[in-house]
Amino acid sequence: MKVTVDQGLCCGAGQCVLVAPEVFDQQEEDGLVLLLDPEPGARHAAAVREAAATCPTGAIGLAGEG
Template sequence: MKVTVDEARCCGAGQCVLIAPEVFDQREEDGVVVLLDPEPGADLHAAVREAAAVCPAAAIGLSGQG
């Protein structure tokens, strides 16, 4: 699985960080998403898919296996 984020679309809701903190974080100054792991292990795929699904700005993209 390959994860991408569109910082321009991010609204700073933070749901991704709550669901998959190993993969996502937020910038202190504005709350915009920070991608910590663009190719997370299989054990994190379900959480990353959930984070992408609940993102209100659709700022998380997923591709590849997983």
Template sequence: MKVTVDEDKCCGAGQCVLLAPEVFDQREEDGIVLLLDAEPGPDQHALVREAAAVCPAAAIEVTEDA
């Protein structure tokens, strides 16, 4: 799994951080998403998929391994 984020789309809702705090964080000054782990381990995959699904700005993209 590979994760990318589009900071320009991010609205700072923070759902990703609540779901997968080992993969996502937020900037202090404006709440915009910070990607901590672009290739999270298998134990994080379900949480990352859920974070991408609930992101109100569709700022998280998940690419599954082929």
């Protein structure tokens, strides 16, 4: 799985950080998403899918989920 984020869409809600803190963080200055791991392993796949699904602005993209 490959994860991308669009900071231009991010509103700083922080749901991604709550659901998958190993993969996402927030910038201190503005609260926007910060991608820590663009290719998380299978261990984090379910949490990353949940983070993408609960992102209120759709700022998280997923690819290669075969």
